[in-house]
Amino acid sequence: MSLNGRVAIVTGSGGGLGRAHAVYLARQGARLVVNDVSQDAAERVAREIAAAGGEAIAFAASVTDEAAVATMVAGAMEAWGRIDILVNNAGILRDKSFAKMSMDDFRLVVNVHLMGAAICSKAVWEIMREQRHGRIVMTTSSSGLYGNFGQANYGAAKMALVGLMQTLALEGEKYGIKVNCLAPTAATQMTHGVLSEASLRALDPALVSPALLVLTGDDAPTRTVLCAGAGHFATANVTLSQGCYIGGAEDAGELAIAHWNEISDRSGEIVPGYGFVQAERELASAGTLAPVMEARR
Known part of the structure; x- marks a missing residue:
């Protein structure tokens, strides 16, 4: 019991x-x-x-x-x-x-x-x-x-x-x-x-x-x-793929289509510990220092 x-x-x-x-x-x-x-x-x-x-x-x-x-x-x-x-x-x-x-x-x-x-x-x-x-x-x-x-x-x-x-x-x-x-x-x-x-x-x-x-x-x-x-x-699990950096050029949409296999590749996917992981990864990929989640708690 x-x-x-x-x-x-x-x-x-x-x-x-x-x-x-x-x-x-x-x-x-x-x-x-x-x-x-x-x-x-x-x-x-x-x-x-x-x-x-x-x-x-x-x-x-x-x-x-x-x-x-x-x-x-x-x-x-x-x-x-x-x-x-x-x-x-x-x-x-x-x-x-x-x-x-x-x-x-x-x-x-x-x-x-x-x-x-x-x-x-x-x-x-x-x-x-x-x-x-x-x-x-x-x-x-x-x-x-x-x-x-x-x-x-x-x-x-x-x-x-x-x-x-x-x-x-x-x-x-x-x-x-x-x-x-x-x-x-x-x-x-x-x-x-x-x-x-x-x-x-x-x-x-x-x-x-x-x-x-x-x-x-x-x-x-x-x-x-x-x-x-x-x-x-x-x-x-709700997972997040590794993805890839496309950037913000005029042809970003076309580049995302061209790189779709890489964007959607599930090898190396993770289960994020919190929702802001997505933003942290995106900012890191863009070369910007990502905020720390602990500061938000």
Whole structure:
């Protein structure tokens, strides 16, 4: 029980992958806040955890409701005095090709996935800073990392969560807050109709949840995108190629086309430690002394 004594909030955990996450974390010793938009669903999972010898409280709230999220966090603090883990799992789908997608459906999906995760993370951020310990897991997706037909809204929201993770990990580092992304592949209500029945049977959500032990334990990494499904684990990275210096002459566009193979050559690519690495490399290539990132912190 390596998470013994830790307090975890899992959003959207009234069923599917979120339920699997909550049950798994409880088995590892964590005390759970089971969040869902349905009080009945949240209470059902909380009872399941309690019946197995764990501790859990249920709280119904939309992750987009700042006041309700604040009340949920206050309830966890009143019950247990700390919050160690937040798993931003809540989400919805409104799949259509971009040509047929309404902007209302685009906004709704971005609001739940991105703004919901931001609202919940903000609600626990000061608590974790004061504790000098925290673990936040964003739920990204291969649809965001690599694209998927009919999921422009979902993909945009999921890739945005990677950007949120990158910055929060940098800002939380000196406070002991580690922030990562989980990219799951699991058979849930959201994937029925997308995958074959055979694939759905193989993609038991319970096979994803062990990834949370990696991302929430004492030795957790930070700024990692961990992909998990069907018992398989991998990491994904946003990389930067070595590129080449073209300069700013009148024919810079034509030169960039001519040197495209060199610009896009992935040999020697890196995973930047922070976003300003791109500018530092560009300035160094241009012969200008690059600023030091530490001065910006």
